[in-house]
Amino acid sequence: MKKEISRKFCVAPMMGYTTPYARKLYRILTKNSFLFSEMIATKSLIFSKSRENIIDNDFNNPVALQVGGSEIEDLTKASQIAINYNYDEINLNVGCPSKAVQKGSFGACLMKDKILVRNCMEALQNDKIEATLKCRLGLGRKLNYDFFEEFIDEISKTGIRIIYVHARNAILSGISPHGNRTIPPLNYNFVKKIKKKYPNITFILNGGIDNLDKAENLLKEFDGVMVGRLIKNNPFILKDIDKKIFKEKNRLIDESIIENYFEYIKPKLGFESIFRLLSPLLNIFFSVPHSKNYKSKINDYMKDQKINLIEDLLIKFVNEKKLN
Numbered sequence: 001m002k003k004e005i006s007r008k009f010c011v012a013p014m015m016g017y018t019t020p021y022a023r024k025l026y027r028i029l030t031k032n033s034f035l036f037s038e039m040i041a042t043k044s045l046i047f048s049k050s051r052e053n054i055i056d057n058d059f060n061n062p063v064a065l066q067v068g069g070s071e072i073e074d075l076t077k078a079s080q081i082a083i084n085y086n087y088d089e090i091n092l093n094v095g096c097p098s099k100a101v102q103k104g105s106f107g108a109c110l111m112k113d114k115i116l117v118r119n120c121m122e123a124l125q126n127d128k129i130e131a132t133l134k135c136r137l138g139l140g141r142k143l144n145y146d147f148f149e150e151f152i153d154e155i156s157k158t159g160i161r162i163i164y165v166h167a168r169n170a171i172l173s174g175i176s177p178h179g180n181r182t183i184p185p186l187n188y189n190f191v192k193k194i195k196k197k198y199p200n201i202t203f204i205l206n207g208g209i210d211n212l213d214k215a216e217n218l219l220k221e222f223d224g225v226m227v228g229r230l231i232k233n234n235p236f237i238l239k240d241i242d243k244k245i246f247k248e249k250n251r252l253i254d255e256s257i258i259e260n261y262f263e264y265i266k267p268k269l270g271f272e273s274i275f276r277l278l279s280p281l282l283n284i285f286f287s288v289p290h291s292k293n294y295k296s297k298i299n300d301y302m303k304d305q306k307i308n309l310i311e312d313l314l315i316k317f318v319n320e321k322k323l324n
């Protein structure tokens, strides 16, 4: 059965960042935030030999597996894999504008074909898992509410319950994925307006939420918020979410965070690069003055794969800097 889960605060899917290791750190820092995997192409999900490494979910629930694809059979299989790996949700990416993704016929270009997206959503749907969508407002340089509404009208026929909206258009040629996250203007009003038409669908607002006060304020008007780059740049901000958004106790930054994290990553050394294993945690140095010595020592230890020494050093760092 599908569980009722809060999506008031979601950490956006980010390729290269929301790895299983990052999600472990996020979950140590916040009990209530809803997490996402990176986007994984359905073909990789089904055929990749390193599948275990990319989708491992060590009880970091609540969490969604995001996929990119548009082949119906593959999507049905992907949904089953998400269930097998204990994900709470399978999410279809209809927002990524990159050229590679367009070549594979997935991501934002699918917004051109709302019937296909509807069929894709139906392929993902299953009694055991929530099937959701992440989309943009539309395509091209011009914002057009009617296009967005007609798109959602079609998708709503699937009975979908949750839609994440990156509240700007995608521009499919002439600008990079990075430009596609800054150049097309944001329009939160489109999301407000569609919510009025579909009060029973949960719409999660995404795009440009660059501080926690903004997130908290937007929650007065929207069902939930999804935050990407703010967390990418400083995941340790998540330690405040349970208090600020969920009115529970916040997480203190102490040595138990380091110990919990290392407990998860140590057995993976040898199967995964030490950089990928450690990079989420190394954001701990974000804007902490006088941490240069620590950083350079860690770099040296990383070259020699001295994971125990890195753990000891980071424990020393949190104890010395008192980061709370």
Ligand SMILES: Cc1cc2nc3c(=O)[nH]c(=O)nc-3n(C[C@H](O)[C@H](O)[C@H](O)COP(=O)(O)O)c2cc1C
Binding pocket: 012, 013, 014, 015, 016, 017, 038, 039, 066, 093, 095, 096, 134, 166, 181, 206, 207, 208, 209, 226, 227, 228, 229, 230, 232
């Ligand atoms: C490095 C990076 C990778 C991203 N990868 C994905 C992805 O795999 N799937 C996806 O739906 N969106 C992806 N996005 C877009 C984010 O999920 C989010 O929609 C976007 O960054 C806007 O939110 P923000 O303003 O809070 O960053 C990525 C964004 C960044 C910065």
